[in-house]
Amino acid sequence: MTKRVLEMTVNGEERSLAVASYRSLLDVLREEGGLTGTKKGCDVGDCGACTVIMDGKPVNACLVLAVEAQGAEITTVEGLQSSPDDLHPLQEAMMEHGASQCGFCTPGILIMAKCLLDRNPHPTDEEIRFGLSGNICRCTGYTKIFDAIRTAGKRMAAASTGDGTKAPDFSKAEA
Amino acid sequence: MRRFEYHEPKSLDEASELLGTLGEGAFILAGGTDLFVEIRERLREVKHLINIKRISDLSAIEYSETSGLRFGALVTAGELEAEPSVIRYYPNLRRALAELASIQVRNRATVIGNICRASPSADTIPPLIADGASIETFRPEGGRTIPLAEFFAGPGRTVLEQGEIAIAIIIPPPQQGSGRSYIKHGRRKAMELATVGVAVSLDAKDNICTGARIALGAVGPVVLRAHKAEEILIGSSFDQNTVERVAEQAMQECTPISNVRSSAEYRRSMVGVLTRRAIELAREEPA
Ligand code: FES
Ligand code: FES
Numbered sequence: 001m002t003k004r005v006l007e008m009t010v011n012g013e014e015r016s017l018a019v020a021s022y023r024s025l026l027d028v029l030r031e032e033g034g035l036t037g038t039k040k041g042c043d044v045g046d047c048g049a050c051t052v053i054m055d056g057k058p059v060n061a062c063l064v065l066a067v068e069a070q071g072a073e074i075t076t077v078e079g080l081q082s083s084p085d086d087l088h089p090l091q092e093a094m095m096e097h098g099a100s101q102c103g104f105c106t107p108g109i110l111i112m113a114k115c116l117l118d119r120n121p122h123p124t125d126e127e128i129r130f131g132l133s134g135n136i137c138r139c140t141g142y143t144k145i146f147d148a149i150r151t152a153g154k155r156m157a158a159a160s161t162g163d164g165t166k167a168p169d170f171s172k173a174e175a
Numbered sequence: 176m177r178r179f180e181y182h183e184p185k186s187l188d189e190a191s192e193l194l195g196t197l198g199e200g201a202f203i204l205a206g207g208t209d210l211f212v213e214i215r216e217r218l219r220e221v222k223h224l225i226n227i228k229r230i231s232d233l234s235a236i237e238y239s240e241t242s243g244l245r246f247g248a249l250v251t252a253g254e255l256e257a258e259p260s261v262i263r264y265y266p267n268l269r270r271a272l273a274e275l276a277s278i279q280v281r282n283r284a285t286v287i288g289n290i291c292r293a294s295p296s297a298d299t300i301p302p303l304i305a306d307g308a309s310i311e312t313f314r315p316e317g318g319r320t321i322p323l324a325e326f327f328a329g330p331g332r333t334v335l336e337q338g339e340i341a342i343a344i345i346i347p348p349p350q351q352g353s354g355r356s357y358i359k360h361g362r363r364k365a366m367e368l369a370t371v372g373v374a375v376s377l378d379a380k381d382n383i384c385t386g387a388r389i390a391l392g393a394v395g396p397v398v399l400r401a402h403k404a405e406e407i408l409i410g411s412s413f414d415q416n417t418v419e420r421v422a423e424q425a426m427q428e429c430t431p432i433s434n435v436r437s438s439a440e441y442r443r444s445m446v447g448v449l450t451r452r453a454i455e456l457a458r459e460e461p462a
Contacts, residue, residue, distance in 0.1 A: 020178075021180075021181035021224075022177070022178045022179050022181065022224075024211070043215060044211075044212045044215055044216070045208055045211075045212060045276070045277075045279070045280055048277065048279060051279055054282075057253070057282040058278060058279050058282060059279050059282050059283050060208075060279045060280065060283070062211070063207055063208050063211050063212075063279075063280070063283055064207070064283065065181075065204075065207065065211075065224075065226075067181060067226075068207075068226065068228065112278070112279075115278075130278075131278065133277055133278070134276065134277020134278055134279045134280065135277075
């Protein structure tokens with residue numbers, strides 16, 4: 001079977017990989033790409049562990065063919081940190097709240113939570129629930145994950161507006 | 176994933192020709208959210224995948240007051256969910272879209288893919304049938320426009336011919352005094368297939384029903400229209416007594432089966448309950 005050269009930007013870095021066209025983006029990111037932060041839970045779009053951002057939108061990497069990502073911009077959980085020592089506020093908050101137990105769902109949850117908070121820094125519980133409805137966690141019972149998202153949201157809003165009180169209200173924004 | 180050959184046609188002519196020459200085992204890839212699952216779970220033997228994403232003009236969404244809404248085969252459920260004209264004029268479709276799987280899936284899944292998969296429990300089909308939508312196709316010898324209510328031949332089967340490709344959906348504009356609703360019944364909100372889905376579109380003048388379309392999902396081999404129930408409603412003033420009779424008639428018209436999600440009896444009772452509620456909901460916010 002012939003391979004195709006796939007060119008995409010992953011976490012800001014241009015990558016060029018030879019891939020067979022039947023391979024999923026998830027497998028290629030993890031294997032050819034060496035980025036094992038993104039997890040494979042179910043491989044059929046049910047669990048959200050494989051969530052990555054593709055051209056600005058969260059998608060299940062297990063349901064995308066790698067060759068479909070030709071020219072795309074991808075952000076994986078590794079791309080959340082600006083440097084190895086610099087955690088994203090969501091990562092900090094997840095640690096503080098003990099929101100990660102076995103950790104298998106965590107990369108997907110972090111990506112989905114980032115997408116949510118970028119649009120809506122002060123989500124209601126209902127909005128968090130809606131935002132995370134495609135991500136399954138078998139360990140935590142979700143409560144600590146919600147706490148972490150709220151904490152991170154407040155800190156991110158404070159950092160961007162100076163005091164965190166005048167953050168723009170995106171609560172009506174689309175999912 | 177199991178191996179298949181991959182094709183990226185640049186035009187509809189090319190895609191249709193590939194479908195014809197590659198024959199059985201060749202499938203169109205649009206969103207892929209159903210297809211990849213079927214490949215992995217070995218529900219579908221795919222030898223050739225024909226990705227239509229590089230074909231231009233299939234991604235448009237257009238709305239006008241005279242011709243209504245038209246969207247192409249590559250429009251995702253997420254794009255349509257965020258489309259202002261859908262939010263404003265087609266709240267029933269919007270609801271069905273927002274309840275489809277998850278945000279991640281909606282960002283890939285195409286609405287026309289959801290329709291062509293022809294599942295009797297597909298979320299988008301009941302509101303589209305209730306709204307009188309049609310589907311536009313491409314054939315080398317000339318395409319056709321098929322009313323969506325006549326598009327399905329059975330579970331997983333459509334009337335599309337070999338080499339024919341669904342390219343757009345058209346929904347007529349809402350009439351003055353019309354109202355519409357969709358209610359999906361399941362055990363949970365997200366990542367769930369409908370146990371029963373009921374969509375109702377009503378036209379009314381001076382509080383008298385002048386037109387009614389009731390579509391029932393997941394209670395037959397295809398999404399059904401409850402024609403006799405509609406007839407009872409037309410000409411009435413939506414009084415409680417009539418609505419009860421309409422709901423009762425819709426229960427008679429559906430042909431549910433029992434499966435892992437629920438029994439046939441339960442589905443039939445829910446058709447009654449949801450038809451009544453969907454009529455009430457459609458009456459609440461007339462256009
Ligand atoms: S691995 Fe992709 S959704 Fe579970
Ligand atoms: S921490 Fe184990 S699945 Fe979420």
